[in-house]
Amino acid sequence: MSQHKTLDRFGRSGNPIIRSAAFQDRVSASEDKMSLEGAVNKTGIMLFLTVIAATISWNFQGPLISIISSIGMLAAFISGIMTFGFYFFFVGWIVKPRPYNATKTAPIYSIGMGFFIGLISQTAESMYPGIVIQAVSLTFFVAASLLIAYKTGVIKPTQNFLLIIFSATMGIFLTYIANLIYFLFTGENFIIFTGNGAMGIGISLFIIGIAALNLVLDFDIIEQSAEQGAPKYMEWFGAMALMATLVWLYIEILRLLMKMRSR
Helix, strand or coil, X not given: CCCCCCCCCCCCCCCCCCCHHXXXXXXXXXXXXXXXXXXXXXXXXHHHHHHHHHXXXXXXXXXXXXXXXXXXXXXXXXXHHHHHCEEECCCEEEECCCHHHHHHHHHHHHHHHHHHHHHHHHHHHHHCCCHHHHHHHHHHHHHHHHHHHHHCCCCCCCHHHHHHHHHHHHHHXXXXXXHHHHHHHHCCCCHHHHCCCHHHHHHHHHHHXXXXXXXXXXXXXXXXXXXXXXXXXXXXXXXXXXXXXXXXXXXXXXXXXXXHHHC
16 A cells, blocks of 8 residues: 555544544555545444444343443443554554554444443433433434534634644543543542533533534544545544544533433
8 A cells, every 4th residue: 555645634633533643544546445425334334333232231231231331341442442542642642543443443342332322321311211312312413513514614624623622622531531540549530520510511511512523523534535535444444433422422411411400
C-alpha cells in the first residue's frame, strides 16, 4: 500500500479516537476504496449487533449476565485500544491507532458495548420506569439533528471549531480518568458527576453538548476520507468511532435524565 502525506482534513476530528494518524493511508488504483455508503452500512451493522446484545443483557438478569456484561465491557475496551490506540493529552500517542484491525474488532466492540449498555439501562429502568426509551429517543434525535445541521452547512467544522471541541473533549476525558482514580481510592465519584443540583445538571448538559458536536466532526472526517480515497477497512473504523460517540452520548443523556428524575 502506498503511503501519502497526511491531508489537513485527515486528523481534524475533535474525537480523540478518530483523529491523527488513523486516516493517513490512501489506496492504490488497484485496491478497494472506502465509500460513504459502505461506512453507513457498517454503522447499521454495528447498531444491530449492539441492540441485539443489549436486548439479551436487558432480558436475562442475574449474576451470570452481570459477569458476561463485565467481560463484554472489558472486551470492548481492549478492542478499542487495539483499533484506536491510546492518546494521552500531555505526551501524545502512547499506543498508536491500528485502523486496519477494525474489520475484526468492530463486531467485538459492538457486542461488548451492547451487553454493558443493556445492563446499565435495565438498572436505570428499574429505578425510573420509562427512562430508557426517553434516553434512546433523545440520542437518535440529537444525532439526526446534528447530521442535518452538518449536511445543510448550519454547523461547519472549521479549524477553530475543531480546537474548541478537541480541547473540551480532552478535558472531559481527563476528568473521567481523575474520577476513576478517585473512585478506586475512596469508593465515591466526583459530585459533579453524581449531583442532581444545578451544577451537576449543568455539567451533564455541557458534556452532552460536546459529545453531540463530536458527531459533526465524525461525519466530516468520514465524508472527507471517502472523498480522498481512504482504504476499504476505514469504513469499519469510521463506523466504530461513530458508534463510540453515540454510546458516549447515550450514557450521558441517560445520566442527565436520572439526575432530573431524582430531584
